[in-house]
Amino acid sequence: MAVDSLFETSWRSNKSMNPKFLILTMVIASSLGGIAFFSAQETAYKLLDASELAANPVQYKDENLRVRGFVKLGSLVREGKAARFELELEDRIVPVYFTGDSLLPDAFKEGSRARVDGKWQNGTLVANHVEAKCASKYEAGYAEEGAPNSSNSDSSGSYQYKTIPKEESTQL
Amino acid sequence: MNDLGTLVLAASLAILLFSFIQTLIGIFQKDSKAIELGRISLMANFFLIGLAFLILLTELLRTDLSNYYVVMHSSEHISLFYQMTAIWGGSSGSLLFWNLLLNLFTFIVLWQTRKMVNDRIPVMNAILAVLSMFFSFLAVFFADAQPFREFQPVAAAGRGLNPLLQHWAMIIHPPILYVGYVSIAIPFAIAMSALLTRQISQEWMKFIRRWSIFSWFFLGTGILLGSKWAYEELGWGGYWAWDPVENASLMPWLLSSAFIHSIIIQERRGMLKFWNMVLIILAFHFSLLGTWITRSGVLEGPHSFSKSTIGTPFIILILGSFVFFMAAVIFYRKDLQPDRNLEAITSKEGSFLLNNFLLVMGCLAILLGVFSPLLYSTEFKAPWFNSWGVPAGILLLLLMGASPLLAWRKGADAVFFSTLLKPFIAGIIGALVYVFVYSQIFSRDAYSYGDVLGEVYSVITVGLGIFVIAGIFQEYYRGIRARREADQSENYFLAAWLLLTKNKRRYGGYLVHLSLVLIFIGYAGNAFKQNTSIRFMYELLPPKDNEVVYASQDKGILGNYQIEASTLKIKPLPFRGENNDFQIQNTIVSQEASYKISIGTEFETDLVTERRFYPQISHLSGGFETHIPTSEPAILSRTKEDLYIQLGAIEKVDLSSENPDLPLMYMDYLFAAQDMEQRLAFFSRFPRQIVANLEIWVNPLVKFVWIGSLMYFLSGLFILLPIGEKKKD
Numbered sequence: 027m028a029v030d031s032l033f034e035t036s037w038r039s040n041k042s043m044n045p046k047f048l049i050l051t052m053v054i055a056s057s058l059g060g061i062a063f064f065s066a067q068e069t070a071y072k073l074l075d076a077s078e079l080a081a082n083p084v085q086y087k088d089e090n091l092r093v094r095g096f097v098k099l100g101s102l103v104r105e106g107k108a109a110r111f112e113l114e115l116e117d118r119i120v121p122v123y124f125t126g127d128s129l130l131p132d133a134f135k136e137g138s139r140a141r142v143d144g145k146w147q148n149g150t151l152v153a154n155h156v157e158a159k160c161a162s163k164y165e166a167g168y169a170e171e172g173a174p175n176s177s178n179s180d181s182s183g184s185y186q187y188k189t190i191p192k193e194e195s196t197q198l
Numbered sequence: 199m200n201d202l203g204t205l206v207l208a209a210s211l212a213i214l215l216f217s218f219i220q221t222l223i224g225i226f227q228k229d230s231k232a233i234e235l236g237r238i239s240l241m242a243n244f245f246l247i248g249l250a251f252l253i254l255l256t257e258l259l260r261t262d263l264s265n266y267y268v269v270m271h272s273s274e275h276i277s278l279f280y281q282m283t284a285i286w287g288g289s290s291g292s293l294l295f296w297n298l299l300l301n302l303f304t305f306i307v308l309w310q311t312r313k314m315v316n317d318r319i320p321v322m323n324a325i326l327a328v329l330s331m332f333f334s335f336l337a338v339f340f341a342d343a344q345p346f347r348e349f350q351p352v353a354a355a356g357r358g359l360n361p362l363l364q365h366w367a368m369i370i371h372p373p374i375l376y377v378g379y380v381s382i383a384i385p386f387a388i389a390m391s392a393l394l395t396r397q398i399s400q401e402w403m404k405f406i407r408r409w410s411i412f413s414w415f416f417l418g419t420g421i422l423l424g425s426k427w428a429y430e431e432l433g434w435g436g437y438w439a440w441d442p443v444e445n446a447s448l449m450p451w452l453l454s455s456a457f458i459h460s461i462i463i464q465e466r467r468g469m470l471k472f473w474n475m476v477l478i479i480l481a482f483h484f485s486l487l488g489t490w491i492t493r494s495g496v497l498e499g500p501h502s503f504s505k506s507t508i509g510t511p512f513i514i515l516i517l518g519s520f521v522f523f524m525a526a527v528i529f530y531r532k533d534l535q536p537d538r539n540l541e542a543i544t545s546k547e548g549s550f551l552l553n554n555f556l557l558v559m560g561c562l563a564i565l566l567g568v569f570s571p572l573l574y575s576t577e578f579k580a581p582w583f584n585s586w587g588v589p590a591g592i593l594l595l596l597l598m599g600a601s602p603l604l605a606w607r608k609g610a611d612a613v614f615f616s617t618l619l620k621p622f623i624a625g626i627i628g629a630l631v632y633v634f635v636y637s638q639i640f641s642r643d644a645y646s647y648g649d650v651l652g653e654v655y656s657v658i659t660v661g662l663g664i665f666v667i668a669g670i671f672q673e674y675y676r677g678i679r680a681r682r683e684a685d686q687s688e689n690y691f692l693a694a695w696l697l698l699t700k701n702k703r704r705y706g707g708y709l710v711h712l713s714l715v716l717i718f719i720g721y722a723g724n725a726f727k728q729n730t731s732i733r734f735m736y737e738l739l740p741p742k743d744n745e746v747v748y749a750s751q752d753k754g755i756l757g758n759y760q761i762e763a764s765t766l767k768i769k770p771l772p773f774r775g776e777n778n779d780f781q782i783q784n785t786i787v788s789q790e791a792s793y794k795i796s797i798g799t800e801f802e803t804d805l806v807t808e809r810r811f812y813p814q815i816s817h818l819s820g821g822f823e824t825h826i827p828t829s830e831p832a833i834l835s836r837t838k839e840d841l842y843i844q845l846g847a848i849e850k851v852d853l854s855s856e857n858p859d860l861p862l863m864y865m866d867y868l869f870a871a872q873d874m875e876q877r878l879a880f881f882s883r884f885p886r887q888i889v890a891n892l893e894i895w896v897n898p899l900v901k902f903v904w905i906g907s908l909m910y911f912l913s914g915l916f917i918l919l920p921i922g923e924k925k926k927d
Contacts, residue, residue: 047543051555054593058586062563065585066578073575092577104853129731129847129891132809132827135856 071143080118083146092143093120093151097158099136113142113151120151127154134158200265203253203346207337210246213239214331221324233320240327241308244301247334251298254291254345258284261356266347267291269817273356275773275784276364284359286372289493289508290337290345295373296489297333299380304330307384307409319391319402326387332515342508354820355783361812361828367427375420375447379485381413382450386482390523393475393530400465407461410478414454415914421447422717422907433807433829433844435729435895437903440583445568446488449561453481456557462703463550467606468537473554475527475534483520484561490516491568544610549601553594560590588655592662595718598711599625599666602673617672624668629661636726636898639838649725656725663715663722670708677705699922709913716906723839723899730756731846731893734763738886741877744780745769746864746884756894759841762794766845766890768864771810782822782869787811787861791845791890795834805832807845807892811861825861839898846891858885 072086076095079086095113102111107126112119122142124130134140134156144153217239224233257265258281261274271291272284286292304326336343362368385406392402424444425437438444457477463470490512527534540547563586567578603617604610610618636656674694681693688696698705736748750763771786772779789809795802808830816823834841849857863883871877 044540047540047548047551050543051552054552054556055559058559058563058590061589062582062586065582069579069582069585070570071577071579073571073577102856106853129893130857132847132857135859 076113076115076120077118079146079151080115080120083149086146088145090143091145091151092141094139094141095120097134097136097138097140102136111136113140121149122151122153124153124156128156130156131158199253199257199262200346200348203250203257204338204344206246206250206253207334207346210243210250211331211334211338213243213246214327214334217243218324218327218331221320221327225320225324233323236320236327237308237323240323240330241305243330243334244298244305247294247298247301247330250337250345251285251294254294255282255285258282263353263356263817264349265345266349267345269349269353269356271357271359273358273783273815275781275815276359277773279369280359280364283363283369286376287359287363290343290347292372292376293333293343293493293508294337294345296376296380297330297337299376300326300330300333300383303381303384307388310405319388319395319397321391321394322387325390326383329383329387332511336508336511340507340511349817353817355815355817357817358812358815361786361810361826362431365427365431367423367430371420371423371427374416374423378413378415378417378420379447379450379489381409381416382454382478382482382485385409385413386478389475389478390526393533394526396530396533398471398533403461403465406478407458410454410458410461410481411914412918414451414458415918417447417451417454419911419914421451422910426904426907429900430831430833431829433831433893435727435831435842435844435893435897437900440564440567440578440580440587442568443492445564446491449564450481450485450488452557452561452564453477453484456554457481459550460554463547467547469540469547470551470554471534471536472527472531476524477554477558479520479523479527480558480561483516484565486512486516486519541607542609544604545608546601546604546606549597549604553597553601556590556594556597560587563587591718591721592655592658595659595662595666595715598714599662599669602708602711603669617669621665621668621672625661625663625665628664628668629657632660633657652725656722659722660719663719666711666715670712673708674705695922702917702922706913706917709916710910713906713909713913716902716909718906720899720901720903720906723897723902726898728756728896729894731891732756732761733889733891735851736763736766736888736890738884738888741881744868746867746881748888748890750890754892754894757896758797759896760796760799761843761892761894762796763890763892764792764794766791766888768860770868780868782865783813783815783820785813785868787825787864789845789848789860791892793832793843793892795841803834805834805841805843807832807843809845822865835901837901839896840900842895842897844893846893849889849891850885851887851889853889858888860884860888 069090071090071092074086074091074093076093079091079093093113095115098112098114098119102109107129109124109126109130111122111124113122114120122144124142135158139159141157142151142153143155144151146152217236219236220232220239221236223229224231224236254265254267256262257268258272259278261272261281262268267288267290268284271288272281276284284291286295307326308323333343337345341347388402388406388409392398421444424447428439429437457474460470460474460477464474490509493508540551542548564583567583570576570578599621600610600618603613603621605613605617674697677697678690678693681697682688682690698709732754734750734752734754736750739747739749746768748766748768750766752763754761754763767788767790769788769790770780771788773784773786787810789811790806791808792804792806795805810828810830811825812828814823814826815821829844831842831844833843847857848860863880866883867877867880871880
């Protein structure tokens, strides 16, 4: 809207270069937009809860997925750098195969909260990247350190202890 | 103390309401006394907010555990200095700080305009009063913004400051960035006031320009400091991740960059008046948006929208105000008719227009990327931003180089041979030299062909960078020559200095361009970035003192670098540096790994990288709750590239199950043992052998980013400060 109005005001007296300029900007915008659009096919991740994926896995075939859940107790089997485990949320379970292309973070433990990036293939979530958070009692909401996507360069809100249960703090 | 603070904030809200009403009465009844009263009460509010700020600061320094904010963001164990800086470590404290800065700038601008009784624009007072009222309102009524919430009964301990914030750059980065965010409000308020009262004079434009350069300078410096911090503290080998919080600060910077350029066109050519109004409105609202994104944690996760209570008022303010002022601009569009039209695309005006177009489009695209997790639960990662951001950046670089060399009104063909040709040739030669240089000296993996598109971008960027630099030299050279022709007595240095100080905007601006080019060249090195991880096997040594020591003799090789492991110590690190007084609450567990680095066969240096585990203290029991890990990378910085290493995950040798929790074992070893026998028992729980992953990056040309950043800071400061300016009488 803003860009349109730029041209709208200076449009009236003609014999100007505005139409040519408009075409040039459109060419630039559409090429950059095209790049962004096609790159999104590769680099955009669908955000899902493990329960959503478990409920309807076929729908998310061939998509990049980022799935949240808890690592199920007793499900972790390591195979060298690769690993198998199950992601659990609301009593639904997603089997995960971690390819070992990256490292499992230290915080990754059975019972911890995890965010798994991968694709749904043959009934398994094949993942190449896993982020984890300790399931601490108060869930201090620190950005997962070491992970670019959640590491902030600011003293931001994401560092706050965001989910301290209200009843805990009022009870005592 | 809490009651006093709350009372002060309530008083601030009241006085702002009073100021706003007085100003409105003054405007509508043309009553200058009422306007004056509104102005003075608005200035008085600065002292109220200042008092509230001091109260919170005092509570932090006293570790007053009856205050919720203190309990959540500070503790008695951190140093005095960090106790003070905890004031911007959390939401409500930093919103109070925002309010303080806003009132400081308001105070300054009201003071600056005190004598311009006839020309003074009272709508500005009203706008600033409303804005400040919003923050005081939040601080009184919204839990997430209340700095003086009671914690009853008094907590057992403070939870401490987020360890990521315990770093020098983090001390100065937030306030600098905030100064940038907040100060946009001033040029915005002046511009809107000029618009609404239909007094769009050149005099006010100068005022607006100075304030917007101020804001732009602080935003940019804040962003660059943040990058430096990310590089040295976060341990993932980079400095920019297109993270929401980073993007939040980049967007207003892009818009204010666009604004300080297009305002030149308005001054020189009488064009873009409408557009400039739109830009300053956008810049201001994006700064509010940035504050909201940074403070509310709205983009933490896709479903956390409801968690922060300040989200709704922020959205209402941003949208309501945006719609109102956009409507005002459209309503008064007749006042904003351009004096002239664009005559040639490749003229100077044309290149400024394109620059504006790219900056604003870039900003909107970032906005889309930032909010896509909320809007349609899709997350765009860094490669997406880079996919369009790099070509857009390259186009901007081209414009940055060409624009100073182009002529007003005429197309590029008219001036090609006289101004563009030489820098153009320099750029091509520069690009060719760069191709030769990187193929010879960068540490490159022999087995991979790398990212071809990235390499092409990198070469174009460096070539264009040299084109820009050559153009700047040519401009300086011509300016100096012209001065010397007029006055033979000036030597080259004097001529250059006078050229710079007599026309600071132009020649100082070129210095900023130069610093941005250096930063871009640094970015271009990313195409040749390398990343790998090496596994080192360690054996446990017998116990000695407090430390648990593993040793290794493994070696790893990356390109020309040989990395030889020596020890990996697990050791205590007290918060305040006092020795041997280790308590659970004040002791960081450090995993400290040392490596010998050789280049070729020559020993170069020892690098020490750490993983630190900060104790999270429970505010309810005062005891240990969990560990918060942070990274301490080690960097061997050379002219052509950085070797950047970071100790990563530590695994069992057979990878049989989850990784061992060494920090917790160490806590038992250090604190839980009653006697020697128990201590040995705890010691024997440590695995005999471990595998430590070392993350390694080779980052070419990073030094250019930091040199460019420093230059951005210095040249911006030079433009802002009255250096070399003669006082006009």
